[in-house]
Amino acid sequence: MYSIIVSSIILLNGLGLAAMLLVSVLSVELSMKSSVERSTEVPMQQSQRTPQATDTPELSVVKQSMRAAAGNFLSTLRSVLVHSMAQGAASAAAVCADTAQTLTAQMGKQYGMELRRISLKARNAANVPTKREAQHLQVLEQMRSAGTLTDSTVLWDSFERDGVRVVQMIRPIVLSNGVCLQCHGKTGDVAPETASILNKRYPADRARGYAIGDVRGAVSVVRPVQ
Numbered sequence: 001m002y003s004i005i006v007s008s009i010i011l012l013n014g015l016g017l018a019a020m021l022l023v024s025v026l027s028v029e030l031s032m033k034s035s036v037e038r039s040t041e042v043p044m045q046q047s048q049r050t051p052q053a054t055d056t057p058e059l060s061v062v063k064q065s066m067r068a069a070a071g072n073f074l075s076t077l078r079s080v081l082v083h084s085m086a087q088g089a090a091s092a093a094a095v096c097a098d099t100a101q102t103l104t105a106q107m108g109k110q111y112g113m114e115l116r117r118i119s120l121k122a123r124n125a126a127n128v129p130t131k132r133e134a135q136h137l138q139v140l141e142q143m144r145s146a147g148t149l150t151d152s153t154v155l156w157d158s159f160e161r162d163g164v165r166v167v168q169m170i171r172p173i174v175l176s177n178g179v180c181l182q183c184h185g186k187t188g189d190v191a192p193e194t195a196s197i198l199n200k201r202y203p204a205d206r207a208r209g210y211a212i213g214d215v216r217g218a219v220s221v222v223r224p225v226q
Contacts, residue, residue, distance in 0.1 A: 059167070059225065063156070066169045066221045069111040074219070077103060101126050112223070117173070119217030123207035132159070133170075133220060140172045140215050149174070149215070164224050171219040175210050184210045 055063065080103060101124065108115040118129040120137050129137060136155055143149040155170040175181065181189040183198065186209055190198070198205055210216060 062167060062223060062225055063169070065111070066113065066167070066223055069107070069113050069115070070169065070171060070219055070221050072111075073104070073107045073115055076107065114220070114222040116220045116222075117217060118220050119173075119207065121206040122217070123202055123205055127217070129220075132157075133218075136170045137215070137218060140170070140218065144174075144213070144215050158225075165226070166222050166224050169221040171221075173216040173218055175212055175214050175216050177212065180216070181210065181212070184208055184216060186211070 077100065080099070104115050104117070117127050118133050118137065119127055120129065120134060120141075122128045136157065139155065140149060140153070143153065149172060151174075153172055157168040157170070159166065159168075175184060178185075178189075183190060183194060184207055187195075190208060198208075207216075
């Protein structure tokens, strides 16, 4: 883990602008705990939080490992961002677009899982959700509108992909403070210098216009099971 943090910080050297773009995600991610189960038998467009049968001991171990991987991933990413913020805002877009994606891939490989950040308004093409993931995100939006989305919300899914049964964990990313709005807020929330950099790097940027309490996206963890 230390080697990953060090290597990531090296990648960040001289790329100080990134924390602004990602801190909005991490400020909420690190507080998430799993508590909400979602039946995989219900079609995604009609999904409800229905009781599931008790997990087998094997599946419980799998889920615990997924939670641990997500927690370590977010902690490491936060360490990288803290280092980046100390360097200022001039290169944040580069870190958000490049270094964060590299770190995500590195840690996914380390844990033998697929780690991604996904959003219905993805700023980076690597974070565009699949059709199934988009349906998960829509459920989170519905829960927010209904007032049932909490800091402990986690959605679970299980399905076959390329002939392999996988389990997926979805942790919502909710914008929780004003720092998030420095890169994801409305026009008056984003500084002109930041807006200029974002416009150049992301000409078709859709990841702005958010307010406190909005669902920015989610962290997805996928792992194959027997």
